[in-house]
Amino acid sequence: MSAIIDPFKAIADPNRRAMLIILSQGSHTISSLSRNFDMSRPAVSKHLKLLHAAGLIHVHRKGREKYCHLNGKGFDDLKKWMGYFDGFWLNRQKELVTSKK
Template sequence: MTQPTPDIFQAIGDPSRRQILQLLSQDTLTINALAAHFEMSRPAVSKHIKILHSTGFIVIEDKGRERYCTLHRDGFQALQQWISFFDVFWQHRLKKLENLLDNTGHKSKGH
């Protein structure tokens, strides 16, 4: 039985995974190099990397015996799309409020 793919918020919800993303924002790193930054087993780090890979935040490339991790745009694009939806929502709501306040102000000045 396969496990369901975690969503992007589950992927970034863990502090260790956020730290992995921060580390990869500076350079492409091997799994062993990433594991050296954590006080957890390499298999535990590999599990975090697998989640970030499955949600599109990183890509893994095999070069010889090493597996290199690099940031990937897909996970970040999905996250940005979700956030952008609410940016538009709030901009629309604030514009409606601004129009309401403008109209109310004009009415009260007229009386």
């Protein structure tokens, strides 16, 4: 699934970031994720739909339950953007050290 929602918009919310952290530890049902938050199950479902639309998670049905897990490929744009700034700050630090010599 290609991203319908900008992944940066998806991670803008602290609840969604927390959901991604939890999912980094393994697959969870919507019910099990809901127990970690002070919000209704439908509210958790809405957050998960947005994460899915951004391509950050996969959701699959197994029996009556929906299981969510991270989609590694969905993080590519985020990694690329962060990688640019990792390199920028590393070069900036090197320039500062060199200019002090």
